[in-house]
Amino acid sequence: MTKLLETNNLTAFYGDFQALFGIDFFVEPGETVAIIGANGAGKSTFLRAVTGMRPTRGQQIRFDGRPIAGLSPERIHRAGLTMVPEGRRLFASLSVEENLLIGASGGRKGHWTLDEVLVLFPALEERRHHDGAELSGGQQQMVAIGRALMSNPKLLLCDEISLGLAPKVVREIYAAIPLIRARGTALVVIEQDIQQALKVADRVYCFQEGRVTMTGAPAELSLAQIKHAYFGTETA
Amino acid sequence: MDLLNLLIQGTLLGGLYALFAAGLALMFGVMRFINIAHGDFIVVAAYLLLVAVLTLGLHPLVGIVLVTVLMGAIGYLGQRVLLNRVLDDDILPPVLVTFGLSIILQNALMEGFSADSQRVPAGSFDTASIALGPDIAIGLLPLAMFLAAIGVLGVLHYVFFHTHLGRLLRATADDAEIVPLMGASNAHTFALATAIASAVVAIAGTMLAMKTNFDPTIGPSRLLFAFEAVIIGGLGNIWGVLAGGIILGVAQAIGAQIDAGFQILAGHIAFLVVLALRPRGLFAKS
Numbered sequence: 001m002t003k004l005l006e007t008n009n010l011t012a013f014y015g016d017f018q019a020l021f022g023i024d025f026f027v028e029p030g031e032t033v034a035i036i037g038a039n040g041a042g043k044s045t046f047l048r049a050v051t052g053m054r055p056t057r058g059q060q061i062r063f064d065g066r067p068i069a070g071l072s073p074e075r076i077h078r079a080g081l082t083m084v085p086e087g088r089r090l091f092a093s094l095s096v097e098e099n100l101l102i103g104a105s106g107g108r109k110g111h112w113t114l115d116e117v118l119v120l121f122p123a124l125e126e127r128r129h130h131d132g133a134e135l136s137g138g139q140q141q142m143v144a145i146g147r148a149l150m151s152n153p154k155l156l157l158c159d160e161i162s163l164g165l166a167p168k169v170v171r172e173i174y175a176a177i178p179l180i181r182a183r184g185t186a187l188v189v190i191e192q193d194i195q196q197a198l199k200v201a202d203r204v205y206c207f208q209e210g211r212v213t214m215t216g217a218p219a220e221l222s223l224a225q226i227k228h229a230y231f232g233t234e235t236a
Numbered sequence: 237m238d239l240l241n242l243l244i245q246g247t248l249l250g251g252l253y254a255l256f257a258a259g260l261a262l263m264f265g266v267m268r269f270i271n272i273a274h275g276d277f278i279v280v281a282a283y284l285l286l287v288a289v290l291t292l293g294l295h296p297l298v299g300i301v302l303v304t305v306l307m308g309a310i311g312y313l314g315q316r317v318l319l320n321r322v323l324d325d326d327i328l329p330p331v332l333v334t335f336g337l338s339i340i341l342q343n344a345l346m347e348g349f350s351a352d353s354q355r356v357p358a359g360s361f362d363t364a365s366i367a368l369g370p371d372i373a374i375g376l377l378p379l380a381m382f383l384a385a386i387g388v389l390g391v392l393h394y395v396f397f398h399t400h401l402g403r404l405l406r407a408t409a410d411d412a413e414i415v416p417l418m419g420a421s422n423a424h425t426f427a428l429a430t431a432i433a434s435a436v437v438a439i440a441g442t443m444l445a446m447k448t449n450f451d452p453t454i455g456p457s458r459l460l461f462a463f464e465a466v467i468i469g470g471l472g473n474i475w476g477v478l479a480g481g482i483i484l485g486v487a488q489a490i491g492a493q494i495d496a497g498f499q500i501l502a503g504h505i506a507f508l509v510v511l512a513l514r515p516r517g518l519f520a521k522s
Contacts, residue, residue, distance in 0.1 A: 051417060073416035082417065089414050091407040098403050105404060106419020151419055 004029045004155055004186050005050065005081070008060040012042070012049050012210075019045040021210045027155060032177070032187040034197035037207035038230060043190045044086055046207070047157050051083045052076040064154060078106045080154035084161060086190075088144040090132035097128040099143050103150030110152030111183050117146035120176055138169035145176065155186045162193055174200060194226065208232050241372050242489045248378040250465075250485030251385030252447065254478040255440035256458055257465035258392060259433035261477055264466075266409045266429040267323060269330050273338040275459030277434065280341060281307055281441025282356070282450050283349060289356050296358055296446065304438040311434025315427040323426065338455065345452035353449040356442075381443045386478070388439055393474050395432070405429055409472075457500070464507040470517025479519060483510070 003026040012020040020042045027033050035043050048054045050061060057070035068076050082103075090099050100114055118125045121142040132140055141161055148156055162170040170193070177200055181187065191197035197204060198218040206214040206229035214221070214229030256278060263269045271277070281303055288299030322329040364376040396402040408415050408425050415422055444450060444458070461484060469480025484503050491502020510518065 053413075053417070072421065074419050074421045077417060077419040082419075085414050085417065089411055091410040093406045093410050094403060098406075101400070102403050102407050102418050102420075104419075105400070105415075108419070147418070 002029075002065055003027065003062070004031075004064060005188075006060075006062045007050065010046070010049060010056070010059055010061065012045050012054055012056075019210055020049065023207075023210075023212055025205060025212070027186050027188060029154070030181070030184055030186050031202050032181060032189065032200060034189045034191055034201035034204045035207060036191055036194055036197050036204060036226075036230065040209075041207040042210040043207050044159055045210075047083055047159055047188070047190065050076075051081065051157065074106065077151060078108065080108065080152075081157070082148045082151045082153040082155075083157040084141075084144050084148045084159060086159040086163070088137075088140045090140055090143055090147075092131070092133055095129050095131060096124055096135065096143055099132055100124075100128075100146050100150055103147035106151050108152045112149040112152050114150070117149055120149075120179055121146055136169075137165050138172060141165065141169075141173055142176075145173070145180075149180065149185075153185060155188065156180065157188045157190075159190045160192065161189070162191065162196060170196065194230070206230055238371075238493075242493055243486055244368075244372065244374060245378070246486030246489030247482050248374070248382045248485070249489060250478070250482030251382035252440060252443055252481070253461050253465045253484050254481030255385050255388060255436055255443070256462035257469070257477045257481055258389060258474070259436040259440070260459075260462045261466045261471060261474075262392075262405075262429060262433045262436070265472055266405050267412065267426050268327055269319070269323065269426075269430075270327060270334070271433075272331055272334040272459065273341060273455070274334075274437065274462055275455035275457065276338045276341040276345075277307070277437045277455075278441040278444060278458050279345065279450060279452065279455045281438040282445035283345060283354075284438075285356050285442040285445045286349075286354055296356065296442075299356075300439065300442045303442055304435050307438035307441075308431045308435035311437075312427045312431035314434075315430035316423060319430065320423050320426055342452050342455060349452065351451055351453070353451040354445075355449050356445040358446040361446075377446065381447065384439070384443070385481075388436060389474055389478055392432070392436070396474065401428065461503070464503065467517055468507055468510045470514075470520030473517075473519045476517060476519030480517070483518075 006026040007023055010020055010023040011018065023046055037043050045054065049056050052071055052073035059069040061067065061069040063079055063081055066079065068079060091102065094102065100117055123139055124142055127135060127139060132143060145161065161173060174196065177187065189197065189200060201218060203215065203217050204221065205212055206226065208229060214225060260271060260274050263271055284303040284306065285299045288294045288302055289296055319330065322333050358377055361377045365373040366376065367373045396405065404420055404425055412422055415425065465477060465480035465484050468483050469476030483506055487506035488499045488503040492499035
């Protein structure tokens with residue numbers, strides 16, 4: 001069984017500070033995996049390492065059967081791995097439509113086109129010629145997700161897509177996930193909201209201070225286990 | 237009638253200044269890159285045209301096309317091989333490197349072409365003019381240059397707002413860090429920005445070569461005009477750059493009328509007035 005994404009003993013440093021201490025992680029094709037953990041647990045750093053935004057030369061990261069450690073983010077993108085960055089990061093001087101179109105810069109063809117993204121998020125249709133800044137937070141998040149989908153990724157990484165959004169809006173956004181999965185796209189979702197993470201994921205990883213403290217299918221995990229893995233309430 | 241004449245001559249000159257400024261504004265806008273050697277690149281383009289026309293005997297128009305393509309290619313390679321290496325959050329290293337480049341270029345030109353001032357003849361174009369009234373005549377060459385400048389700015393506008401490359405350049409200006417997540421290489425986009433800027437510089441430099449006398453040392457003052465036009469017009473606005481160039485050109489024309497030695501100073505004064513009243517420029521984007 002080939003994994004879609006696999007890391008072995010992945011580490012990351014910011015200067016002298018070590019942010020990741022040997023992360024072993026994998027995603028199967030078509031699977032949805034959630035990463036939970038407190039602020040500073042290394043979740044975002046992990047995604048940045050996998051996407052090539054942080055240096056990983058010489059480490060063990062395999063994607064779609066190929067080693068990708070040390071490759072530039074654009075080459076990793078073209079291999080089919082895309083991220084919805086934390087904070088949405090829409091391009092301010094581009095319209096909604098232009099934001100979506102630029103997501104296809106890597107030239108990957110597939111199901112997701114401008115029209116299909118607008119079918120997925122109909123709220124964007126009438127806003128397509130507006131600037132991103134004129135949209136509500138939820139609509140901005142839809143643009144950010146749509147922009148990433150435009151590259152027809154095999155694996156889509158979503159960094160905190162519910163951050164700062166009202167529960168109703170979060171439900172709207174998460175309603176799109178099954179439709180994205182239906183196209184065979186695998187997902188990795190970083191989520192602060194543990195209930196949301198357990199609901200959407202096939203498997204969950206919990207990070208704490210740069211280490212994986214727990215992993216498993218949501219049904220196998222008790223709340224006490226998760227609490228322990230999340231906060232480290234007992235010292236080992 | 238005299239004033240009208242000044243306005244017309246100043247406006248025509250402003251087109252050239254707008255071209256000086258456009259390349260500078262493009263590089264700063266897309267990658268926060270301040271090119272101190274910008275004026276010297278203009279002078280290099282002027283000398284390249286000199287070689288094309290006087291040494292190789294080419295028609296000036298053929299020379300302009302050749303120099304533009306050549307400078308664009310040099311711009312791409314220079315950015316890719318050299319200047320990308322100094323791009324970082326800190327804007328000082330590019331300033332230092334291009335400052336050094338400026339000195340090298342000036343000395344190399346001095347070595348190769350001597351300090352004599354030169355000019356590229358534009359044939360019968362040089363003296364032809366259209367009479368607009370008893371006291372006003374527009375030189376064909378300045379008019380053609382002005383129209384060419386508008387055309388170049390129009391092309392830039394089109395590229396910026398109606399092509400994929402333009403989207404990419406604007407996105408890179410907004411948030412370069414995440415553009416690679418869209419599948420585009422920053423190194424390539426930066427190099428394309430410099431290629432476009434260099435092609436515009438080439439057109440500006442070749443016009444300069446036909447319009448006035450030039451020598452290896454005039455680069456820094458052209459850089460100053462470019463800076464002033466950008467700041468008067470406001471960053472991030474292609475047509476603001478044209479307005480900035482025209483205001484600078486008109487101010488210089490009026491200054492020159494008062495006293496020949498007053499020409500440059502009048503431009504600087506207009507710049508300072510705008511800077512004092514509208515620090516973000518007249519047409520700055522938000």
